[in-house]
Amino acid sequence: MNSFAPRxxxxxxxxxxxxxxxxxxxxxxxxxxxxxxxxxxFAAGGTTDIVARAIAPxxxxxxxxxxxxxxxxxxxGNIGAELVAKSPGDGYTLxxxxxxxxxxxxALYAKLPYDPIKDFVPITLVAAVxxxxxxxxxxxxxxxxxxxxxxxxxxKANPGKLNMASSGNGTSIHLAGELFKTMTGTYMLxxxxxxxxxxxxxxxxxxxDVMFDNLPSSMAHIKAGKLKALAVTSARRSDALPDxxxxxxxxxxxxxGFEASSxxxxxxxxxxxxxxxxRIQQEVAKALATPAVKERxxxxxxxxxxxxxxxxxxLIDSEHRKWAQVVKxxxxxxx
Numbered sequence: 001m002n003s004f005a006p007r008x009x010x011x012x013x014x015x016x017x018x019x020x021x022x023x024x025x026x027x028x029x030x031x032x033x034x035x036x037x038x039x040x041x042f043a044a045g046g047t048t049d050i051v052a053r054a055i056a057p058x059x060x061x062x063x064x065x066x067x068x069x070x071x072x073x074x075x076x077g078n079i080g081a082e083l084v085a086k087s088p089g090d091g092y093t094l095x096x097x098x099x100x101x102x103x104x105x106x107a108l109y110a111k112l113p114y115d116p117i118k119d120f121v122p123i124t125l126v127a128a129v130x131x132x133x134x135x136x137x138x139x140x141x142x143x144x145x146x147x148x149x150x151x152x153x154x155x156k157a158n159p160g161k162l163n164m165a166s167s168g169n170g171t172s173i174h175l176a177g178e179l180f181k182t183m184t185g186t187y188m189l190x191x192x193x194x195x196x197x198x199x200x201x202x203x204x205x206x207x208x209d210v211m212f213d214n215l216p217s218s219m220a221h222i223k224a225g226k227l228k229a230l231a232v233t234s235a236r237r238s239d240a241l242p243d244x245x246x247x248x249x250x251x252x253x254x255x256x257g258f259e260a261s262s263x264x265x266x267x268x269x270x271x272x273x274x275x276x277x278x279r280i281q282q283e284v285a286k287a288l289a290t291p292a293v294k295e296r297x298x299x300x301x302x303x304x305x306x307x308x309x310x311x312x313x314x315l316i317d318s319e320h321r322k323w324a325q326v327v328k329x330x331x332x333x334x335x
Contacts, residue, residue, distance in 0.1 A: 028273045031091050035066040038094045038266070041080025041101055043073040043195025046167055047214035047302075051127045051264045052096040054296055058287035059280070073194040076170035076334065077101040078113060085114035089271030094280070095120070097267045100171040103319035107327040108170040109334050116320075122312040123266040124281040125305030126288070127297055130234030130261050131176045131212045133247060136203055137228040148231050148250035151210070155186035164188035165199040165208035169334045173199075175323065176212035176233050176260035178330035180247070183255055203227060214262050215240065215301035233260040240301035260326075263319070265305065265312055277309055 038056060042048045049071060056067040072080035081101040087093035095101070102116045135145060145151050155162055166174035169192045181187060188210060193199035196217040202208045204226045211218075212233060219240065221227040231247040232238050247258045266284060268277060285306035287293050297304050307315075327333075 028091075028275050031273075031276055031279075032063050032065040034092065035068050036063070036092050036094065037068050037070050038096055039080045039084050040069055040071045040096050041073060041077035041098070042071065042167055043193075043197045044071045045197030045200075045217065046195045047129060047217040047262070047300075048077075048096050048098055048264055049195075049197075050216050050300065051297070051302065054293055055126060055284055055287045058290065058293060059283055062283040062286070063279075071195075074168070076105060076108070076168040076174075076192075078105060078109070081105075081116075082113040084267070084269055085119035087269050089121075089269040089273075091268065091272055091276040091280075093269065094123070095267045096126070096264055098172070098264050099262050099319055099323070100168070102265075102267070102316050103263075104172065104175055104323040104327065105170050106320055107324035108175075108332060116316070119270050120267040121270060121272050121277055122309050122316060123268055123277050124284050124309065125263060125265040125307050125312050125315060126284060127302040127305055128261060128263040129214050129216055129300075129302045130232040130238050131173060132215045132218055132222070132232050132238075132241070132244070132301075133176075133180070133210070133212050133230045134203070134218055134222065134227045135210050135230060136206050136208065137226055139206060139209055140228045140230075145230075148245075148247060148255070149252060151230060152184050152186060152251070152254075155184070155188065159187045160189055162188045162209040164190050165203055165211040166190060166192050167196040167199055167213070168192050168194060170332075172260060172262040173212050173214065175326055175330065175332065177210075178332045179258065179260055179326055180212065180255075182330045183258060184251070185254075200227075212260070216297075219300050233258065235259045235261075238301050240299065263305075263315070265315075281306075281309055 040049050052069045059067040077100045084095035164177045229244045231250045288304040288306045
């Protein structure tokens with residue numbers, strides 16, 4: 001028996017492992033060598049899409065490769081999130097996650113096709129935005145609804161006659177409306193869409209009555225007078241709409257404590273090298289600090305982010321706890 005065989009085998013194994021590790025490190029250092037895809041789990045034109053497209057060009061310039069926005073809407077963001085969850089952790093597929101995909105859906109859906117915690121690595125919060133309670137302007141005028149109190153009175157006197165659009169089951173837009181219904185004892189028929197953009201088309205067209213949309217995707221329609229902003233859903237007024245009160249301010253005692261804001265952040269599939277995650281976070285933070293990107297987001301009513309992966313992870317955890325309570329209180333469920 002050759003006594004050197006075990007030693008030779010160990011040396012060869014060690015060399016192979018070293019070569020493999022070296023190749024992996026080299027691959028990580030060279031990243032990206034091809035375009036990177038940012039999956040937006042909602043239709044084009046909504047706030048998630050607006051936020052992704054705000055940073056994609058700057059990331060492309062920073063890394064020398066295109067960052068391509070890929071809209072995969074449906075199922076409250078679950079279709080796009082599942083696609084990313086099942087993608088390789090090589091840095092070439094990212095998700096523009098939302099409070100829906102990573103804060104609400106775990107409590108809302110009986111079964112998810114992905115695990116929001118185990119299947120993803122948080123990179124950074126990109127933006128936070130208030131939602132805005134809005135109506136089709138012509139319909140609001142015809143019904144004599146000028147503010148939140150008018151809305152509550154009409155809704156209570158006419159249960160089920162108002163329909164409520166959302167960007168999908170389980171989104172913050174949907175849950176903000178459910179929270180409003182629960183706190184005021186009103187009822188509107190919920191009509192989910194595959195994103196804010198198609199829902200807004202029907203809002204502007206007069207086919208839908210009310211929506212608790214993310215402010216950036218509705219801002220142009222509000223400024224054009226096609227939609228009437230009754231209130232913002234954040235704890236304080238938005239700098240982008242300083243004359244519009246908060247729901248709590250406008251709604252009276254029964255809406256005391258009402259707050260339902262949204263956020264959007266980049267996540268990568270589990271297993272993505274920490275070096276790549278860190279590089280993306282740093283470049284997103286730089287992009288969000290540039291006057292052009294910052295002003296573009298602020299003008300839309302968004303608050304730029306750029307926090308660390310650890311801080312974003314903590315935010316996701318706290319948001320899940322908060323929205324789980326809202327889901328439970330509202331009784332909202334999606335099979």
